Amino acid sequence: MCAITGILSGEPGAGVSAQLLRRMNDIQAHRGPDEHGLHFEPGIGLGHRRLSIIDLAGGRQPLFNEDESIVVVYNGEIYNFQPLAAELAARGHRFRTHSDTEVIVHAWEEWGERCLERFRGMFAFALWDRPRQTLFLARDRLGIKPLHYAWLADGSLIFASELKALQQHPALPRTLAPEAVEEYFAFGYIPEPRTIYAGVHKLAAGHRLLVRRGGPRPQPRQWWDIPFAPAQATDAAAAGEELLARLREAVRLRLIAEVPLGAFLSGGVDSSAVVAMMAQIMGAEGGGPVNTCSIAFGDPAFNEARYAEQVAQRYGTAHRTEQLDPDRFDLLDTLAALYDEPYADSSALPTYLVCALARQQVTVALSGDGGDENLAGYKRYRWHLDEQRLRALLPLAARRLLFGPLGRAYPPLYSAPRFLRARATFQALARDAVSGYFNIIAVLDDNLRGRLFSSAFERRLDGYHAAEVLHRHAAASPTDHPLSLVQYLDMKTYLVDDILTKVDRASMAHALEVRVPLLDHELVEWMSGLPPELKLQGREGKHLLKSALQPHLPADLLYRPKMGFAVPLAGWFRGPLRERVRSALLGPRLADSGYFDRGFLHHLLDTHDAGRRDYSAALWSLLMFEAFLKREDAAAPARAEAA
Known part of the structure; x- marks a missing residue:
């Protein structure tokens, strides 16, 4: 795995600062500690940091075609x-290396932009075609690998794997986007293509950007989407067999490496399935035991370690478990630095630690990410379908008239089980399906955000609402089935901007490559077409996968309640983190930002501290936002000097 960066000057003949590009490249050294390379020619500079995985001797980048008229910098794996x-060589292309990188330049020569359709893997790359004076940026179908870019005031384009590289450029606009702040406190992350900065973008998953020198400023174009095209009818048993066969192939493709390889084993269904397939494949090929690792918590409500041990013993893996130290709060600032913009998934903490643990023995690790989105594993899918069945009884106008007032009048029962929270149910039924799903997934719901934000900041938002993100994706969805639609929404938002972002930054901080077999695009396409009832049957999510895995994994693992990879924040904020969170929330940074109602910040802290309500998600979101502002303040003097 690697890092890329580059500058395309707004003036064709202008030089690119070698010092600046080197600084942008080196700030990403954690992603590629093995080698680095820069390429300059009039009007453009490209940078690369390499983590050597395949063709250790010959895969150095930037990498060129035969006559060096085309050059690429690339992050990822093309399996x-x-x-x-072999196909390109038969068509007359000459290869000088045995790396997957060189395939990109020859595929571009042969197929142009449609080369993307031929790649099976995870990637983000930048290719410069000198004869055509064309820069081509592309990102893989599911957004496993990141790519950020910005147009500067002088017409230059800058891009990089991580936002921190763009932050090195003195001309980068650093104005915070109000819409991004609203989205962050709604979702816990900032959905693509937006970043925290106005005018700075993420290239969205499955998108490409083609820039022709001297041409108009282009917009990104989508080159792939999840089809959700219904598959041919098949019985459940046959579908289960095919699911495992396809998963086994996806795992096999991801075992190609010239460095030590292992897997994350949380004790959940998805990671256990991946480890089971790995062990079977490697055992059949005479390989050694699979290296596996997991993180344990002292709190049994969050601890899946014993299930991971069951799988490790069954398949004879070389397994290691590390207990999360509840006092590792020094990592909070580390996390803020990793993600470059506000990011509020607290499972980033154990993810960072399990990546550090894995890197002690391996350079490549397989994970089980993607199973919940593809095969309907989240509880919220059941909640959404329950609400949809009720919505179907009355038209939207009647529901708004009936349930809207009830939702406003009914007292909130925050500590009650979800099915007893009539206020939330009434509010949900007064909404359309997409707005109702937004209400389910929001980290801070409309009521909390309305109380959290200051009136001045509400005026800056000018009516913008974070649910517009979901409505935009829903308008482009290839499916309107109630379950498939919300799966599609999650794969366009939560999967790419939360799960994959979390794993990419945490793993790359330790120069660890993570591969995700359940996000193999051919497998994803096939799973999207499965009948929804094979994914969610009754109250059981991932029904087909669990049924197919019964010969391979213990039943108490397959059918136990889902735990996720959460951390016990509520207790931490009433105990060892109490003073830190209070100092951060009531300190000068949040007050000076003008975004927040200070009285409501006091309410959040006092109510949570007294145990009257669990506000841990809101407190963590604010804590990480304050950590981001602190980094912005610390960088301000250097920006001013550079300017």
């Missing part, structure tokens, strides 16, 4: 590079 290389 089908060997058959592609």
